[in-house]
Amino acid sequence: MPHLHIERFNPLPLPHRHGDVTFEYLAENVLHDDEKLIAVRMEEKAFFLLLKTLPGKTLLKADKLSRPSPTWYVKKALLAYAEAAGLNVLASNVDTADTGMHLDDNRALWSIHDFAERFPTDREVRIEVGFGSGRHLLHQAKTHPDILFIGIEIHKPSVEQVLKQINIRKLDNLLLLDYDARLFLELVPSNLVGRIYVHFPVPWDKKPHRRVISEAFVNESIRVLAPGGKLELRTDSDNYFAYSFDTFMRLGRNHLEIRKNRDIAVSSKYEDRWKRQEKNIYDLILHNDTLSEPLAPLEAFTFAPAACDEAHLRALNGQTLRFEGGFVHFERLYRLGDGRMMFRLSLGPFERPEHLYLLLGDVPEYFPATPVRSRTNLEAHRRLKEALDG
Numbered sequence: 509m510p511h512l513h514i515e516r517f518n519p520l521p522l523p524h525r526h527g528d529v530t531f532e533y534l535a536e537n538v539l540h541d542d543e544k545l546i547a548v549r550m551e552e553k554a555f556f557l558l559l560k561t562l563p564g565k566t567l568l569k570a571d572k573l574s575r576p577s578p579t580w581y582v583k584k585a586l587l588a589y590a591e592a593a594g595l596n597v598l599a600s601n602v603d604t605a606d607t608g609m610h611l612d613d614n615r616a617l618w619s620i621h622d623f624a625e626r627f628p629t630d631r632e633v634r635i636e637v638g639f640g641s642g643r644h645l646l647h648q649a650k651t652h653p654d655i656l657f658i659g660i661e662i663h664k665p666s667v668e669q670v671l672k673q674i675n676i677r678k679l680d681n682l683l684l685l686d687y688d689a690r691l692f693l694e695l696v697p698s699n700l701v702g703r704i705y706v707h708f709p710v711p712w713d714k715k716p717h718r719r720v721i722s723e724a725f726v727n728e729s730i731r732v733l734a735p736g737g738k739l740e741l742r743t744d745s746d747n748y749f750a751y752s753f754d755t756f757m758r759l760g761r762n763h764l765e766i767r768k769n770r771d772i773a774v775s776s777k778y779e780d781r782w783k784r785q786e787k788n789i790y791d792l793i794l795h796n797d798t799l800s801e802p803l804a805p806l807e808a809f810t811f812a813p814a815a816c817d818e819a820h821l822r823a824l825n826g827q828t829l830r831f832e833g834g835f836v837h838f839e840r841l842y843r844l845g846d847g848r849m850m851f852r853l854s855l856g857p858f859e860r861p862e863h864l865y866l867l868l869g870d871v872p873e874y875f876p877a878t879p880v881r882s883r884t885n886l887e888a889h890r891r892l893k894e895a896l897d898g
C-alpha cells in the first residue's frame with residue numbers, strides 16, 4: 509500500500525484545497541494521540557489518509573477501511589498533502605510517475621452500492637469469485653459477448669490489472685467489484701445467474717471460517733442460479749474438495765458432477781503452477797434445478813437526528829453488543845476538527861463483519877458508505893441506533 513515516512517507531521521489549516529484534492533478535516537483518536545485521520549475529497553471519492561506516529565518516525569498512508577479503488581487516488585492525495593504542508597519525506601513507496609496516470613476509464617469497476625441499487629437484470633449473468641490474474645474471466649467475457657460477466661476479487665492490485673485489460677480489450681460485458689464475494693451474493697436477484705465460477709479458492713486449512721465455500725454461500729448460490737445454472741468449484745486441494753463435497757451433499761436435492769484433471773478452455777496462473785507440480789485438479793459442479801423465491805425487499809439504513817453526548821460515546825467506546833448471528837463493536841472514537849465525533853465500527857455477521865466509520869453529526873451517517881443491505885447488517889444497525897440513543 510502506498511505510504512510516506514515523514515520527519516514530522518505538519519497540520520494544515522483545514523479545509524484546504526490543493527489542485528483537485530481537498531483536505532476537509534482532521535479526526536483525532538480520543539484515546540491514542542499517535543493516530544489521526546485526514547479526510548480527503550477528490551472527484552467523487554471521499555476517504556481518509558491515516559497518520560501514525562511510530563518510535564522515531566511518522567507514517568502517512570492509506571486508511572484501509574475507506575481507501576478507494578484504484579490506489580491512484582490515494583497516491584495523489586499523499587503527494588498533494590506532503591506538498592501542501594511542506595512535509596519532509598524521509599522515504600516513500602509512491603512512484604511519482606504513477607500519479608500522473610489516471611485509469612481514466614473506470615466504468616467497468618462498480619461499487620457494491622451500484623449493484624445494490626441497480627443490479628443489471630437485462631441478460632444472463634455469470635460470476636467469477638476470486639478471479640486473480642483474470643485470465644479465465646477475460647477469456648470468458650471475450651468468448652460470450654451476449655452474457656454479462658461480473659468478477660469479484662478482494663485483492664486490489666488484481667482488480668486494477670484486470671480493469672486495465674478490460675479497457676485495452678474494449679470489453680463492454682465485464683464488470684468488476686472489489687469486495688467480499690460472500691457478502692455480494694446476498695444482493696443478487698434470484699434465478700438470474702447462469703454460472704458461478706470459484707476457481708482455486710484459498711483453502712484456508714487453518715482458518716476454515718475464511719473459506720468462500722460454506723453452507724450459506726451454497727444456499728445463496730442456489731437462490732441466485734437460474735434453473736439449469738451451475739456453481740463450479742475447481743481446486744487442487746484434496747482437503748478443500750472433501751470439505752466442499754460434504755457441504756454440497758449436506759444441502760441435498762441438487763445434482764452434483766465430479767471431474768478429475770479436466771482441461772478447460774483457459775488455464776489460470778494457479779492452474780499452471782499446480783500442473784507443473786503434477787497435482788490433481790478436481791471439479792465439483794453443482795447443477796441447480798430449483799426455481800427460488802424472489803428476494804424480499806429490506807428496509808433502508810436510516811438514522812433520526814440525534815444529539816451526541818460525548819460522555820455516552822466514550823462509555824460505548826470499546827464495547828461489543830452481541831445478538832443472535834451478529835454483533836456491533838465500537839472500536840475507536842475520534843474527535844473531528846469540525847466539532848463532530850466519529851466511531852470506527854465493525855458490525856454484522858460474526859464470520860464476515862463490515863468495518864466502517866459512523867460520523868456523528870446532527871444525523872449520524874456511515875462513512876465511506878452504508879453497510880450492505882443484508883438481514884444481519886440491518887439488525888446490527890437497529891442495535892447500533894438503540895445504543896446511541898442510550
Ligand SMILES: C[S@@+](CC[C@H](N)C(=O)[O-])C[C@H]1O[C@@H](n2cnc3c(N)ncnc32)[C@H](O)[C@@H]1O
Pocket residue numbers: 637638639640641642660661662663666687688689690706707708709710720776777778779
Ligand atoms: C488462489 S487465488 C486464485 C485466483 C484465480 N482464480 C486463479 O485461478 O488463478 C484465490 C483468489 O481469491 C481471492 N479471494 C479470496 N477470498 C475472496 C472473497 N471472499 N471474495 C473475493 N475474492 C476472494 C484472493 O484474493 C485470490 O486472488
